[in-house]
Amino acid sequence: MLDDDFRTIWLKPDDESVVQIIDQRLLPHEYKIEDLSSWRDGLAAIADMYVRGAPLIGATAAWSLYLAARQGGMTELKTAADALISSRPTAVNLRWAIDRVLDRVKSLSDGADLTGAVRADAEAICDEDVEISLGIGRHGLKLLKEISDRKQGVVNVLTHCNAGALATINWGTATAPVYLAHANGIDVHVWVDETRPRNQGSQLTAWELGQRGVPHTLIVDNAGGHLMQHGQVDIVITGTDRTTRCGDVANKIGTYLKALAADDNDVPFYVALPSTTIDWSARDGVAEIPIEQRDSREVSHVRGAIDGNVVEVATTAASTPISNYAFDVTPARLVTGLITERGVCDASEAGLTSLFPEFA
Numbered sequence: 001m002l003d004d005d006f007r008t009i010w011l012k013p014d015d016e017s018v019v020q021i022i023d024q025r026l027l028p029h030e031y032k033i034e035d036l037s038s039w040r041d042g043l044a045a046i047a048d049m050y051v052r053g054a055p056l057i058g059a060t061a062a063w064s065l066y067l068a069a070r071q072g073g074m075t076e077l078k079t080a081a082d083a084l085i086s087s088r089p090t091a092v093n094l095r096w097a098i099d100r101v102l103d104r105v106k107s108l109s110d111g112a113d114l115t116g117a118v119r120a121d122a123e124a125i126c127d128e129d130v131e132i133s134l135g136i137g138r139h140g141l142k143l144l145k146e147i148s149d150r151k152q153g154v155v156n157v158l159t160h161c162n163a164g165a166l167a168t169i170n171w172g173t174a175t176a177p178v179y180l181a182h183a184n185g186i187d188v189h190v191w192v193d194e195t196r197p198r199n200q201g202s203q204l205t206a207w208e209l210g211q212r213g214v215p216h217t218l219i220v221d222n223a224g225g226h227l228m229q230h231g232q233v234d235i236v237i238t239g240t241d242r243t244t245r246c247g248d249v250a251n252k253i254g255t256y257l258k259a260l261a262a263d264d265n266d267v268p269f270y271v272a273l274p275s276t277t278i279d280w281s282a283r284d285g286v287a288e289i290p291i292e293q294r295d296s297r298e299v300s301h302v303r304g305a306i307d308g309n310v311v312e313v314a315t316t317a318a319s320t321p322i323s324n325y326a327f328d329v330t331p332a333r334l335v336t337g338l339i340t341e342r343g344v345c346d347a348s349e350a351g352l353t354s355l356f357p358e359f360a
């Protein structure tokens with residue numbers, strides 16, 4: 001199922017009025033394809049987390065704009081853009097994709113094919129994302145190979161949340177180096193953080209590593225520090241939902257604690273990211289990145305399967321007060337390096353602009 005040709009979003013074969021996605025809320029218990037027939041379906045898919053992960057959120061927004069253009073031309077496209085932009089506040093790829101499509105259509109002459117232009121852009125965003133992930137994979141592979149050569153043994157990677165194929169169009173960000181290492185015969189093993197409250201680690205990352213035959217072990221979120229103290233983690237690689245131009249990294253809640261533990265144990269802590277996740281307008285991540293707060297039900301309930309049927313069960317008293325911050329910010333000083341499609345750099349403005357001089 002999850003192979004080199006895998007895609008997380010696509011236009012339905014033989015029906016250009018429908019975009020298709022995987023309902024990721026049901027994984028790993030059920031693999032269900034969902035139809036998006038309107039931009040409002042796309043909005044719901046993003047807001048209700050049928051799709052998630054910064055690059056896929058951006059791509060879904062672009063395809064939603066295609067559906068809007070198809071339905072009601074420029075007026076509907078602008079209405080859709082306004083509604084989509086605030087559906088997931090932390091993941092900056094959403095804003096990036098919407099701005100890219102709006103910029104593109106601005107330059108169209110009267111009578112031009114609006115729907116065709118937006119479709120071409122949505123397709124390009126997806127195709128480019130696959131190439132970007134592969135670029136991240138090739139650069140990250142060198143880091144894993146260095147560890148493998150030095151250690152002459154299994155390379156233990158720890159990751160948090162899902163920064164895999166399912167969070168992108170294919171290959172993933174944090175997982176791309178792992179997939180390429182595995183394919184190149186490097187002995188690699190991944191510690192997968194469960195990632196409460198939505199369990200993207202246990203439900204998505206573990207599933208997709210299994211699909212590709214990569215050795216992995218699921219751990220509870222608080223186990224990483226212990227493993228690092230006992231020399232069982234060679235490198236941490238996570239993804240990010242927004243990284244500032246100075247290298248501060250917003251990622252799934254709990255990432256900051258992993259970075260602190262890595263720092264205390266001299267374990268290299270890398271963040272893998274496409275350039276589309278860099279917010280060049282922001283410097284100080286803690287002060288400037290909006291942190292999404294999600295439904296308390298994600299904390300009070302756990303989703304799983306009983307006899308193959310996906311169900312939710314309560315784990316707390318209904319009266320328990322809950323807060324549910326979905327992301328945190330890891331300051332650049334705790335990040336060993338950023339793995340991008342153009343290479344690996346320091347988590348700093350100088351590091352990022354050395355790879356992306358057009359933003360200097």
Ligand code: MRU
Pocket residue numbers: 052053054055160161162163164167168173200238239240241251252326
């Ligand atoms: O809330 P989600 O599932 O959309 O969050 C996704 C993450 O935080 C991932 O860790 C990921 O790194 C960012 S996308 C590659």
